[in-house]
Amino acid sequence: MSGVNITTKAGIAAVSYYLPEKRLTNAVLTAEFPEWTVEKIASKTGIRSRGIAGEDEFSSHLATKAAEKLFLEHGVNPESVDYIIVCSQSPDFYMPATACIVHGNLGLSTRVGASDISLGCSGYIYALGLAKGLIESEQVKTVLVLTSDTYSKFINDKDKSVRTIFGDGASATLVTASGQAEELFAFSYGTDGSGGKNLIVPGGGLRPADLIAPNALPAARNLASNGFDLYMDGPEIFNFTLRVVPISVEKILEKASMALKDVDLFIFHQANRYMLEHLRKKLGVEESKFYVSMENSGNTVSSTIPIALSEAKKSGVLTSGMTVMLLGFGVGYSWGGMIVRWSN
Numbered sequence: 001m002s003g004v005n006i007t008t009k010a011g012i013a014a015v016s017y018y019l020p021e022k023r024l025t026n027a028v029l030t031a032e033f034p035e036w037t038v039e040k041i042a043s044k045t046g047i048r049s050r051g052i053a054g055e056d057e058f059s060s061h062l063a064t065k066a067a068e069k070l071f072l073e074h075g076v077n078p079e080s081v082d083y084i085i086v087c088s089q090s091p092d093f094y095m096p097a098t099a100c101i102v103h104g105n106l107g108l109s110t111r112v113g114a115s116d117i118s119l120g121c122s123g124y125i126y127a128l129g130l131a132k133g134l135i136e137s138e139q140v141k142t143v144l145v146l147t148s149d150t151y152s153k154f155i156n157d158k159d160k161s162v163r164t165i166f167g168d169g170a171s172a173t174l175v176t177a178s179g180q181a182e183e184l185f186a187f188s189y190g191t192d193g194s195g196g197k198n199l200i201v202p203g204g205g206l207r208p209a210d211l212i213a214p215n216a217l218p219a220a221r222n223l224a225s226n227g228f229d230l231y232m233d234g235p236e237i238f239n240f241t242l243r244v245v246p247i248s249v250e251k252i253l254e255k256a257s258m259a260l261k262d263v264d265l266f267i268f269h270q271a272n273r274y275m276l277e278h279l280r281k282k283l284g285v286e287e288s289k290f291y292v293s294m295e296n297s298g299n300t301v302s303s304t305i306p307i308a309l310s311e312a313k314k315s316g317v318l319t320s321g322m323t324v325m326l327l328g329f330g331v332g333y334s335w336g337g338m339i340v341r342w343s344n
């Protein structure tokens with residue numbers, strides 16, 4: 001351990017996000033699926049419109065725009081970045097890594113490290129955990145954590161259950177060596193690979209999905225394939241979430257030596273309003289402490305938590321000194337949560 005300054009701590013210096021210009025409104029969905037009215041979709045999902053990546057717009061483009069917004073909005077010098085992590089499950093290519101493409105787009109120095117992580121709704125927490133490890137082990141000083149997904153390219157036009165929920169988007173978070181106070185802590189992770197078949201893109205990969213997820217195949221759903229055909233078993237995901245999230249919350253509180261009442265704000269993965277409301281009631285958290293912000297972005301996968309953080313900060317709900325619990329859960333199954341002591 002010689003030469004390691006164990007007092008270096010990582011913290012979140014800035015968060016920005018980017019949504020594609022093209023929008024998918026409930027009115028457009030209702031025109032295609034008249035059995036679901038505009039208000040029915042809004043009241044069930046909490047979503048009124050979603051960003052949809054253009055034909056020539058991919059995860060690297062959205063991530064690059066989010067990073068550029070962060071540099072501009074928060075006066076960040078791109079030269080201060082030592083490492084980029086891109087979290088995406090809809091990368092531009094199998095290879096190269098999206099992080100390398102974004103590195104090139106941003107024109108960063110060749111001394112900058114760049115790597116991808118492939119996780120969905122839990123991904124932001126995992127990326128923050130990795131960034132903290134890189135900084136607190138003094139490998140680097142500043143990590144740019146990017147999340148970016150274009151699930152709309154996976155979704156079959158005829159599958160209303162997922163078209164109403166998911167939106168495309170990206171976020172950028174600057175994680176820096178912030179001094180000696182512990183700002184990101186009580187990380188708790190979890191995985192249950194047996195749930196992989198319940199939220200899966202069965203097409204477009206190297207391996208046929210027929211043996212592990214026969215229900216996900218487009219033929220089993222009477223869909224003309226688009227080559228990807230993202231499949232979600234909503235009730236299974238709902239049950240999984242209600243099962244693991246309360247346990248995860250307990251573990252985080254235990255690690256942080258805190259009680260539920262010590263948390264000022266809960267920012268969970270913005271999956272959909274129906275599920276978030278069930279979770280809030282099950283946990284016994286009052287509405288004023290349970291932040292929901294997805295009306296104009298939808299479920300943007302690993303970007304929902306940073307988008308909500310950014311919105312909470314802009315609207316004055318999130319202020320300096322607050323103790324915030326972040327928690328993500330979904331595809332994998334994978335979940336993770338932690339506490340942020342918000343310092344800016």
Ligand SMILES: CC(C)(COP(=O)(O)OP(=O)(O)OC[C@H]1O[C@@H](n2cnc3c(N)ncnc32)[C@H](O)[C@@H]1OP(=O)(O)O)[C@@H](O)C(=O)NCCC(=O)NCCS
Binds near residue numbers: 045329330
């Ligand atoms: C998808 C989900 C919202 C469906 O809810 P549900 O209550 O189980 O759905 P059901 O199929 O039993 O339908 C119940 C009612 O809600 C309606 N409904 C279901 N999904 C809807 C949607 N996306 N928009 C509008 N209405 C919807 C149904 O039409 C039905 O209406 P009715 O009572 O008038 O007939 C719910 O299962 C869920 O939250 N799952 C988790 C999925 C998720 O968030 N995944 C993201 C990755 S983490």
